[in-house]
Structure formats: structure tokens, C-alpha cells
Amino acid sequence: MVDQPIGVIDSGVGGLTVARELMRQLPREELIYLGDTLRCPYGPRPEQEVVQFTKELVNFLMGKRIKMLVIACNTATAFTLELLQKELPIPVIGVIQPGARAAIKSTENLHIGVIGTEGTIKSQAYPTALKNINEEIHINALACPRFVPIVEQGKLSGEETYRIVAETLIPMKESNHIDTLILGCTHYPLLREVIQKVIGDKVTIISSGEETAREVSTILEYQSKLFNGDRKPQHKLYTTGKLTVFESIAKSWLDQPVMEIANVSLTV
């Protein structure tokens, strides 16, 4: 049981930042990652479609005997977390609650900023999660539709990237109230340095992905499901899209060797 892998799903490559953190914080655990690159992005899609696509990803991983499921996509978490927690016989965790909780721990003035895709921001998932815990939290939420494309193009720094980030974050910067900013999209940690420069040193940046990795550790330990033997983990990565692009991004983002990278088809 404890030697089974942790399953990670995402709409594409963004969730690899969560996988990287899982590998770093839980170096004994094995991961199986499935990114739906073919149908990425989920952000602008209607809820029903996101639910359907996510269920297809889950079905594939459940066939691989995973011991826990990580929904490493904010949009999919917003639309499917409660449903999957009810339906699946294994623990399911999304990226939103861990990010919200870390922000609540960090904030001193109770003013928290959230940036994410249009889908995530429209879903109100972060404000709901934050206010469920503390209704006095003030939330400044902003959709940043231009961020995912620049990450997917690998433009993680440079003048153009700085300009796009700066232009996008103006309304948040000008409000000048937040002391904590949640990166509510798993692509955004790759822009972290630029975002920090734009938003200023006084704002604590919370990466939902890093926080999720930590909570996976909390829940697995609480359930006595952490692997505690000796082995060299054999991570496996799957994509529904083009293997070459996915493979080159995975190799450049992950610090760890991967046993298998393959293309899979979800539709019969």
C-alpha cells in the first residue's frame, strides 16, 4: 500500500511545478503524472467540460493503482475537488486549500491578493476557501490570462516578460494593500522572480504548488501511508499531447530523472 505511487493530474505542463515540489519535499515517493496537454488550457472552458476531462484523467490514473490523487490544476480543483473527494476511495487534494491556508498563516494585515486564470478567478474558489476559514480576510483577485502563454513559450525572464507582468499587475500594485499574494496557477511559480520584482519585496508570495506538496506529506503521514523503505523512485510522466514538447519542458523543469515519458490517448 505505502509503496504505491502518488497520482498527479494537470491540464498540461503547469502541474509539473507541483510534481517538482513533491519530488523535492518527499524524495522517497514515486509519482505518476498525467498532463492533458492536448486539451490545455482548462482555464477558459465551461465547468461541465472541465469536469468531464478531469474525470478522464482520473480514470487513467486509478488504473495505475495510485494511493493518493493530487489535482495540480487550479481550474480543475475549483470544479472537481469536492466531487472527487466523495467519489474516490483514496485521499484527494487540490491546490487551492493549501494555498489559501498558507496565505492565512502568512498575512498580518488580512489583505490577500490572488492571481490565476480566468476560470479560477471566476470560480471564486480562493475567496470561498479563505472566507470559510476567516471571514475577515479581504481579497484582491485578478485574472492574468497573458501569463500562461508566456510560460508555455519558455519566456521566464527578459524585458517583454517584465512588461507583461508589470502591465497586468498594475491594479493590484496600485491598491497597495496586500501583504500576501497567492500564485493561484501552477504555471506562475516559473514567473516568481519577475512577479516579486513587480509587486515589491514587502509582499510575501505563496506558491500553491509548494504548499500542496507539504499538505500531501501531512495527509499521507496522518494516514500512515508515507513510504519509509529504501528505493530509487521510478517517476512516470504521461501526456495527451505531443511528446517532444512535453518531454523537453519536463526535462528542463524537473531536477529528477524520470523513468518513463509517454504519450497516451484518453478517448477510446
Place this chain on the structure above:
Amino acid sequence: MVDQPIGVIDSGVGGLTVARELMRQLPREELIYLGDTLRCPYGPRPEQEVVQFTKELVNFLMGKRIKMLVIACNTATAFTLELLQKELPIPVIGVIQPGARAAIKSTENLHIGVIGTEGTIKSQAYPTALKNINEEIHINALACPRFVPIVEQGKLSGEETYRIVAETLIPMKESNHIDTLILGCTHYPLLREVIQKVIGDKVTIISSGEETAREVSTILEYQSKLFNGDRKPQHKLYTTGKLTVFESIAKSWLDQPVMEIANVSLTV
């Protein structure tokens, strides 16, 4: 069920730093705190005695219908966590694993320092927790028996305090390797500023208490036991020792009003 209080036990007043964090991070939850001030400190006591005393504290709180137990004392966690997790029908969390997990998330060079009482350091609880997750972590552990007395005397700053902290931390400071330091005693967050000054800005300080409050939130939410209605929480604090001393410390450390502070006797 969700409206039941969270129980917090400690050998004395140190666990109030955990209670304060619980009140801050989970402002809707009600707490019942029991500090064994009469028999404090637990640090130098033999294991069997710590187990016996802790069970007496737990019995008192179980009579108050708590929905979760927080062992807010590192020594008691080291000696009783596994036992209580097996025996009690409610979730039980200690302060050691959350501190260890936060340090693993924080460290970049895999060199982590731990300071605590003699009992905690001798128990090897932190090295065990850290190495269970990542066996490549290097640990520099140091007992600081002079810290609890200065905190209990309220000497949280000033020349004498600085001197004592500086003298104690010399071996850790000189090793010059750690990038993360775990405050492995719930008294130490009250000396945080002095410790940070002595150990230097480059070392990230992890307060096990703050991290524990966050993991209480994780586990309660995972179990659907977070309170989500409207109420003004009625916190209750109990001590086995002198009420006046306990009350004055509680009032100066906690930011929240407390409904009841009382002295209780555990032995029949």
C-alpha cells in the same frame, strides 16, 4: 460534531504560543487549553513519567468532548504521539512533524538546525521525523536548557537575554552550515527576535507552533470537521498550577478574550 472544541495540552504555558496561532489561523474554532504548570517542566523528566502525566491531561480534555487533540509540547509529543494516535478515537497531532515538514519545505542546502529542551533533543524525535521523509537531511541539534527559564520569567529581550541566547547558540552559529532552524520548543517563539539576531538573517526560523496550527487546519478540513457557522468562540484555559501567574501570562500572550480561566486538579 464540527462545533466541538479543539483540545490543546502542554506541560505549562509554552503551548499558549500554539493556542495563539490556532486562534489566529482558525478564528472560528473554539479551544480548550490545559497546561500542567504544577509539574512543569517535562523536559528533564523520564519518559514513563511524561507518558503518565500526558495521559492525565488527555483524560481531562476527553471529558470535555474535544474533536481533535493538539499535543502542544515537544517533549510530550516525542514520548506519546504514536501511543495517543492509536488509543484515541479523534485525530491527534503533535508539534514535531509539522515543524519537520516546514523545515524540509524551507531548506535548500539540506542542513537543518533544531533547538529544544534536553528531553526533546535526547529523544531524537526531530532527526527521526526529518530522516523518515528525507534521509539526506543533515541535522545539527542543540539542547538549550537556559531558554525556558528566561521565557517563564518574562525576560524576552534585553542584554542578559541576548547574552544567554548568544552563548548557547555559539556551537550552531560556528558550524555555519544550516539554512533553516527549527524552534523545537513552544517557549522559543517568544525569543524569536533575539534568536534571529544571534543566528543571522540568512537562516530561516521555523516555529513548530505556527506550523502545527496550519496542519490542524489541514486535517480538520480533510476530515470535514472545520466549524463553518457563525459564533463568537468561547475559549477556555485551565492550569494545574497557580491561577494568578498563569492568568497574567495568558492575558499578555494571547490577543483574544478568554471566557474562562480556572485551576483544576488532575489527581483524585
